[in-house]
Amino acid sequence: ARVTRDADCLFCKIAGGEIPADVVRENEHTLAFRDISPQAPTHVLVVPRDHHRDVASLAAAAPGTLAELVRTAAAVAADEGIEAYRLVFNTGEQAGQSVFHVHGHVLGGRAMTWPPG
Ligand code: 5GP
Ligand code: ZN
Numbered sequence: 001a002r003v004t005r006d007a008d009c010l011f012c013k014i015a016g017g018e019i020p021a022d023v024v025r026e027n028e029h030t031l032a033f034r035d036i037s038p039q040a041p042t043h044v045l046v047v048p049r050d051h052h053r054d055v056a057s058l059a060a061a062a063p064g065t066l067a068e069l070v071r072t073a074a075a076v077a078a079d080e081g082i083e084a085y086r087l088v089f090n091t092g093e094q095a096g097q098s099v100f101h102v103h104g105h106v107l108g109g110r111a112m113t114w115p116p117g
Contacts, residue, residue, distance in 0.1 A: 006051045011101035015049045024079065029065040030072050032106070041109030042080045046072050053100045055089040073106045082108035 005012040013019040014033060021033035024044055035043040048065045052058040058066050070087065077085040085108035090096040 004050045006101070009051055009101045010099055011045075011047050011103060012051050015047060025072055025076055027068055027072055029062070030069045032072050032076050035105070039105075040107040040112075042077070042082055042085065042106060044073075044076045044080075044106040045103040046076065046106060047101060047103045052102050054091045054097070055102050055104075056091070058102045069104055073104050076106050077108060080108065084108060084112075086112055 005016065010019065014021045015031055023031060023033045025032035025046075029050070030046055030048055032044050032046045035045050046069050048058060048062065048069060050062065050065070052061055055066065058069075073085075073087045077083075085106055088105040088107065089102065090098075090105070
């Protein structure tokens, strides 16, 4: 499959191996690595290798890759031995998205509150 990259994108650089990351899972179309600023005992980011700005764009362009991303998140949780986890896609600046290469946050290993802040 053709890999599309954005030259200025942090997660494209991680996916391309140009910036190091603590990778915990690698699949055909997705990659999982630990968040540099963990907000829970388990905090892993799952990203497509290709550049898509948000989860809806990924769903439209490559639904199979989104499905692989969700399966990878579940596999990460199983690897970490956590039975409950959050899979979060911050979408848009006001919702907390700071990196515009879609990423699912896998968060777990502690009690979670609802609603989020
Ligand atoms: P967002 O705010 O876009 O939902 O999430 C971006 C996440 O990327 C944040 O949780 C942030 O800590 C993480 N992050 C930012 N820069 C890096 C980096 O260079 N390496 C890793 N592993 N995570 C990063
Ligand atoms: Zn990117």
